[in-house]
Amino acid sequence: xxxxxxxxxxxxxxxxxxxxxxxxxxxxxxxxxxxxxxxxxxxxxxxxxxxxxxxxxxxxxxxxxxxxxxxxxxxxxxxxxxxxxxxxxxxxxxxxxxxxxxxxxxxxxxxxxxxxxxxxxxxxxxxxxxxxxxxxxxxxxxxxxxxxxxxxxxxxxxxxxxxxxxxxxxxxxxxxxxxx
Numbered sequence: 001x002x003x004x005x006x007x008x009x010x011x012x013x014x015x016x017x018x019x020x021x022x023x024x025x026x027x028x029x030x031x032x033x034x035x036x037x038x039x040x041x042x043x044x045x046x047x048x049x050x051x052x053x054x055x056x057x058x059x060x061x062x063x064x065x066x067x068x069x070x071x072x073x074x075x076x077x078x079x080x081x082x083x084x085x086x087x088x089x090x091x092x093x094x095x096x097x098x099x100x101x102x103x104x105x106x107x108x109x110x111x112x113x114x115x116x117x118x119x120x121x122x123x124x125x126x127x128x129x130x131x132x133x134x135x136x137x138x139x140x141x142x143x144x145x146x147x148x149x150x151x152x153x154x155x156x157x158x159x160x161x162x163x164x165x166x167x168x169x170x171x172x173x174x175x176x177x178x179x180x
Contacts, residue, residue: 028094030094037099056171074157110122
């Protein structure tokens with residue numbers, strides 16, 4: 001979870017919301033990320049097997065979705081009034097921005113390596129730290145100013161697009177290597 005990298009997206013998505021509404025968005029997003037990651041820790045591998053998916057498939061799909069979010073954020077389409085009226089705390093904030101393909105895949109791997117207690121404890125700590133960073137987002141925005149935050153948001157959109165392309169590339173590499 002990269003709450004610091006996510007902060008510009010969170011601030012752009014919550015622009016115009018009251019502080020109380022922003023807190024609600026943060027906690028709903030964090031709870032969503034924690035619950036989805038927990039489900040993946042317990043059932044992710046089984047879910048992939050039942051559907052006939054592999055990690056590469058999941059990475060490509062997640063990469064495409066993240067790429068779309070980065071494009072919509074960069075072009076400010078996600079900041080329309082229509083978006084403001086929807087509950088975006090679950091999608092896209094909770095998943096895939098907080099609990100995306102990388103977090104879910106890592107949760108599956110760590111739970112098999114270290115067990116559920118250690119993995120879920122670490123996940124809870126990361127979720128709490130992410131919540132704190134997002135909750136302090138208003139203070140950070142005041143410190144940096146509106147113009148700088150918009151600039152950071154554009155750069156973050158480009159970085160998210162790059163991460164999306166990297167996920168797709170790694171997914172393709174995994175699929176190619178599975179044929180060897």
